[in-house]
Amino acid sequence: xxxxxxxxxxxxxxxxxxxxxxxxxxxxxxxxxxxxxxxxxxxxxxxxxxxxxxxxxxxxxxxxxxxxxxxxxxxxxxxxxxxxxxxxxxxxxxxxxxxxxxxxxxxxxxxxxxxxxxxxxxxxxxxxxxxxxxxxxxxxxxxxxxxxxxxxxxxxxxxxxxxxxxxxxxxxxxxxxxxxxxxxxxxxxxxxxxxxxxxxxxxxxxxxxxxxxxxxxxxxxxxxxxxxxxx
Amino acid sequence: xxxxxxxxxxxxxxxxxxxxxxxxxxxxxxxxxxxxxxxxxxxxxxxxxxxxxxxxxxxxxxxxxxxxxxxxxxxxxxxxxxxxxxxxxxxxxxxxxxxxxxxxxxxxxxxxxxxxxxxxxxxxxxxxxxxxxxxxxxxxxxxxxxxxxxxxxxxxxxxxxxxxxxxxxxxxxxxxxxxxxxxxxxxxxxxxxxxxxxxxxxxxxxxxxxxxxxxxxxxxxxxxxxxxxxxxxxxxxxxxxxxxxxxxxxxxxxxxxxxxxxxxxxxxxxxxxxxxxxxxxxxxxxxxxxxxxxxxxxxxxxxxxxxxxxxxxxxxxxxxxxxxxxxxxxxxxxxxxxxxxxxxxxxxxxxxxxxxxxxxxxxxxxxxxxxxxxxxxxxxxxxxxxxxxxxxxxxxxxxxxxxxxxxxxxxxxxxxxxxxxxxxxxxxxxxxxxxxxxxxxxxxxxxxxxxxxxxxxxxxxx
Numbered sequence: 001x002x003x004x005x006x007x008x009x010x011x012x013x014x015x016x017x018x019x020x021x022x023x024x025x026x027x028x029x030x031x032x033x034x035x036x037x038x039x040x041x042x043x044x045x046x047x048x049x050x051x052x053x054x055x056x057x058x059x060x061x062x063x064x065x066x067x068x069x070x071x072x073x074x075x076x077x078x079x080x081x082x083x084x085x086x087x088x089x090x091x092x093x094x095x096x097x098x099x100x101x102x103x104x105x106x107x108x109x110x111x112x113x114x115x116x117x118x119x120x121x122x123x124x125x126x127x128x129x130x131x132x133x134x135x136x137x138x139x140x141x142x143x144x145x146x147x148x149x150x151x152x153x154x155x156x157x158x159x160x161x162x163x164x165x166x167x168x169x170x171x172x173x174x175x176x177x178x179x180x181x182x183x184x185x186x187x188x189x190x191x192x193x194x195x196x197x198x199x200x201x202x203x204x205x206x207x208x209x210x211x212x213x214x215x216x217x218x219x220x221x222x223x224x225x226x227x228x229x230x231x
Numbered sequence: 232x233x234x235x236x237x238x239x240x241x242x243x244x245x246x247x248x249x250x251x252x253x254x255x256x257x258x259x260x261x262x263x264x265x266x267x268x269x270x271x272x273x274x275x276x277x278x279x280x281x282x283x284x285x286x287x288x289x290x291x292x293x294x295x296x297x298x299x300x301x302x303x304x305x306x307x308x309x310x311x312x313x314x315x316x317x318x319x320x321x322x323x324x325x326x327x328x329x330x331x332x333x334x335x336x337x338x339x340x341x342x343x344x345x346x347x348x349x350x351x352x353x354x355x356x357x358x359x360x361x362x363x364x365x366x367x368x369x370x371x372x373x374x375x376x377x378x379x380x381x382x383x384x385x386x387x388x389x390x391x392x393x394x395x396x397x398x399x400x401x402x403x404x405x406x407x408x409x410x411x412x413x414x415x416x417x418x419x420x421x422x423x424x425x426x427x428x429x430x431x432x433x434x435x436x437x438x439x440x441x442x443x444x445x446x447x448x449x450x451x452x453x454x455x456x457x458x459x460x461x462x463x464x465x466x467x468x469x470x471x472x473x474x475x476x477x478x479x480x481x482x483x484x485x486x487x488x489x490x491x492x493x494x495x496x497x498x499x500x501x502x503x504x505x506x507x508x509x510x511x512x513x514x515x516x517x518x519x520x521x522x523x524x525x526x527x528x529x530x531x532x533x534x535x536x537x538x539x540x541x542x543x544x545x546x547x548x549x550x551x552x553x554x555x556x557x558x559x560x561x562x563x564x565x566x567x568x569x570x571x572x573x574x575x576x577x578x579x580x581x582x583x584x585x586x587x588x589x590x591x592x593x594x595x596x597x598x599x600x601x602x603x604x605x606x607x608x609x610x611x612x613x614x615x616x617x618x619x620x621x622x623x624x625x626x627x628x629x630x631x632x633x634x635x636x637x638x639x640x641x642x643x644x645x646x647x648x649x650x651x652x653x654x655x656x657x658x659x660x661x662x663x664x665x666x667x668x669x670x671x672x673x674x675x676x677x678x679x680x681x682x683x684x685x686x687x688x689x690x691x692x693x
Contacts, residue, residue, distance in 0.1 A: 057606060057686045078610045085608020096603045096690065100247055110607035112236055159607070 263633025356445025602689025622674020
């Protein structure tokens with residue numbers, strides 16, 4: 001079983017007062033290790049909800065979710081937090097860097113919650129290595145406000161990689177960037193996917209982004225349109 | 232998460248907005264500062280009150296011989312002649328809770344200077360420790376008599392202000408001689424004015440002399456304030472030392488006697504009982520108000536042993552304390568302490584509410600940060616701890632600054648207003664502990680609120 005992610009019949013229903021709002025209506029999906037997948041769909045199609053469930057930020061109302069061979073659907077908030085820390089990296093549309101903290105400190109932040117015991121020097125070394133990997137070796141001491149949008153997103157990518165996750169989830173990573181910078185960021189994702197073997201899921205509604213991925217999954221009204229590769 | 236890491240995070244968050252941090256801690260700074268200042272002023276006041284009360288005899292214990300019952304006549308308390316100067320020295324040596332011990336012999340008789348005479352309220356034969364016991368060591372004039380004078384039966388005395396006024400017209404009596412029952416006493420010092428005691432008795436109307444002199448040269452009898460009717464039948468004493476109209480053979484100073492003196496032979500044939508040196512009372516002061524019960528216990532043990540009392544036998548003495556005054560003292564100091572505690576509570580609660588307010592703002596402001604931290608793997612407890620540490624750090628910072636402010640204010644108060652203050656380590660330790668617990672109590676709700684956030688909502692929060 002080489003699939004990193006296996007979803008079976010995932011349902012997610014939000015309860016808004018007396019109205020039940022079904023968002024995911026039976027999603028089944030398998031993503032193999034090392035894949036680069038684009039998740040596309042119009043707004044309201046449920047792709048963000050699916051993304052949150054994939055990222056263990058949310059739990060499904062029903063259905064089963066295997067991540068790395070483990071059934072994690074019954075996990076509680078605490079266990080999911082540990083799982084996120086260990087196996088999942090997030091890249092957001094709005095970068096979500098902490099202001100007034102240097103790029104280096106931003107990259108170091110996830111290590112605060114890791115169970116691995118690293119010395120201060122080891123942590124620093126690893127963070128500097130990550131920054132170098134995204135091409136920001138010289139800007140470690142800059143604060144987010146002193147960096148361009150593309151640079152900020154690269155810091156965010158370095159941050160998502162610091163715990164060496166298996167899975168990288170990017171939610172509209174190029175949504176706030178101009179096309180040239182977007183291209184750079186996407187190339188970086190491709191490189192990470194090919195060289196490091198990191199499984200990547202890009203959530204986007206930009207076909208240009210989807211063109212960089214080898215597999216595109218379309219969503220519509222809480223279901224997958226072409227359940228290719230589903231179990 | 233390691234505590235070091237939490238502290239680092241907290242210090243970074245607090246440094247992010249220095250002005251806000253300082254203004255937030257101001258509540259705690261003022262709270263803790265005022266607690267310390269108040270406590271130090273209160274301590275000073277308590278000490279001053281204790282000192283004042285000690286000077287009117289709050290720590291004083293009086294040891295009085297028991298009552299004698301002869302042939303159905305009870306002679307009242309103090310009529311037994313069981314207390315000796317030896318008892319006094321035994322108490323001094325064997326009771327650690329006792330600071331000073333003074334034996335006391337009383338007399339009530341006329342004193343004469345030149346063409347004036349006067350009967351003081353009290354003539355006390357004692358030793359120099361009496362002044363310590365009564366907190367009367369500062370003399371208005373001259374010097375006190377010494378232990379040497381007591382041993383030598385010196386005819387020296389100290390007089391109070393009333394005697395100076397009545398006998399000397401307010402002129403300095405130092406070096407003058409007053410006569411007590413025809414014994415000339417040289418005045419060596421004048422007692423500082425003490426006014427009336429709580430019973431309205433004029434304490435300045437006092438003459439102090441070595442107890443040996445009073446005992447052996449002035450009164451050969453015991454307590455003069457015994458059962459008067461019994462006294463008349465037991466041994467008639469002189470009413471007026473100047474009156475030699477009636478034969479008073481007991482007075483050793485009378486040169487003229489109506490009866491022939493005993494010859495040596497007669498003395499050997501009919502031996503006179505050895506003069507038993509008893510004292511009317513022993514005055515003692517305890518080291519502190521708290522030591523009074525311990526002192527009473529120690530004195531009782533020592534005296535029972537000295538008087539060879541069998542277990543079960545009744546005490547042949549009574550130890551009296553000034554219950555009224557000690558109670559007044561403890562209720563006063565208790566009141567002060569409580570009052571300060573309430574003031575402390577109010578100001579710290581106000582400061583704590585300020586902390587809670589700002590922490591709530593901070594949690595709301597940093598909702599996205601919380602969401603992000605949760606996304607990268609922070610457990611709810613990590614978030615709780617982060618904000619709780621921040622609140623505690625804020626309060627401790629306020630507490631530390633408050634200690635400085637409080638110490639400074641109390642130094643200012645004592646130097647500018649001349650109020651007595653006393654530094655108190657307890658106040659400082661309490662202040663730190665209290666400010667930390669204020670941090671925990673008032674920081675918990677905002678931190679808890681932050682930790683309950685849903686990471687998805689938090690990340691989306693604008």
